[in-house]
Amino acid sequence: MGVVSASGTAAAGSSTANADAPSDYPRVTTRDHFDDDANLADGETAFSYQKAGDFAGIGDEPLTLFVHGWMNSEDDALDGAYECQLALEANGYGGDTAAFSWDSDQGDSLDLGWADAKDIAEKNGPKLANFVTDWNANVGTDVRLVAHSLGARVTIFAMESLETDFGAADAVTSATLLGGAVAEDAVSLDAGWFDSEYGDHIEYAAEQFDNFHDDGDPILEYVYETREWEDAVGEKGCDGPEPDNYTDFDVTDQVDAHGDYYKRDVGVADQIVAQW
Incomplete structure (x- = not known):
């Protein structure tokens, strides 16, 4: 989540600030694709995205894409991705890293824009899925997604789109949720009568x-x-039957703040890399 999520100490109750990313840090961006009412901007489509920053050295190694949370500006998104990169590298990761930057700071609903931001996150799922399938077709190196907070909603809707829109089985090598701000049963195979579940899509696409x-x-x-009015998967883990490729990791004793998961020294980058 952004003021509740990612970028500095005050922004997320985080114990440390993010590193400052270079201005040309590589990013897949959908910035300004949506207005404050979560409507698609003129000239954009449900699947459009752009690449920006320096991609010149990216493509020979696996790519990790960092998907940020709520209320992050473009600078916040890049700083979060860069911080995540440094944390992963400090624990032995040798691949490439880039940001997925989306309009998480848009929205004017009465709940501080939360409802609109959720809609925008959902609508970014097909855009992220389109990038993944393009990358797989044109580059071919592994893609890993690391999603923080509301970025988890972008990611599970990308899983849905990878199956329903693209038929792209195992399109991502791995997806990792950190403090995911989605319902605890959303990642399950059966969320019951009243909730939606995405476990089948998770099994298919990752x-x-x-x-x-x-x-x-x-x-x-x-x-x-x-x-x-329900618990988050980033607090309680999966509620319901888990997908076959799904694993919960309880890091209650290791993480002190919502914004710490992906950070150097205070986060769980060592455990993330250990699963790869």
């Missing part, structure tokens, strides 16, 4: 799907739950 959750996460407990 070779591996990991969820790191913190039962003491105050942002998810006091911000997410007050808006959604």
Whole structure:
């Protein structure tokens, strides 16, 4: 989530600030694709995206794409991705990293824009899926997604789109949720009568799907739950039958703040890399 998610100490109750990304940091961007009412901008489509920054050195190694959370500006998104990159590299990751930057700071609904941001996150799923399939077709190196907070919603809708729009089985090598701001049963194979589940899409589109959750996460407990009236997968883990490729990791004792998961020294990058 952004002020509840990603970029600095005050922004997410985080114990450390993100590193400052280079101005040409590589990104897949859908910035300004949506207005404050979550309507698609003129000239954009449900699947459009752009690439920006320096991609010259990217393509020979596996690509990890960092999907940020709520209320992140473009600069926040790049700083979060760069911080994640440094944390992964410090724990032995040798591949490429880029940001997926989306309009998480758009929205003017009465709940501080949360409802609109959720819609925008959902509508970014097919855009992310389109990038993944293009990358697979044109480059061919593995794609890993690391999604923080509301970025988890972008990711599960990308899983849905990879199956229903593209028929792209095992399109991503892995997807990792960190403090995911989606319902705890959304990742399951059966969410019951009243909720939607995406477990079938997760099984189809990802070779591996990991969820790191913190039962003491105050942002998810006091911000997410007050808006959604249910627990988040980033707090409780999966509620319901799990997809075959899905694993929960309880990191309650390791993570002190919602914005810490992907950071150097205070996060769980060592555990993320260990699953790869």
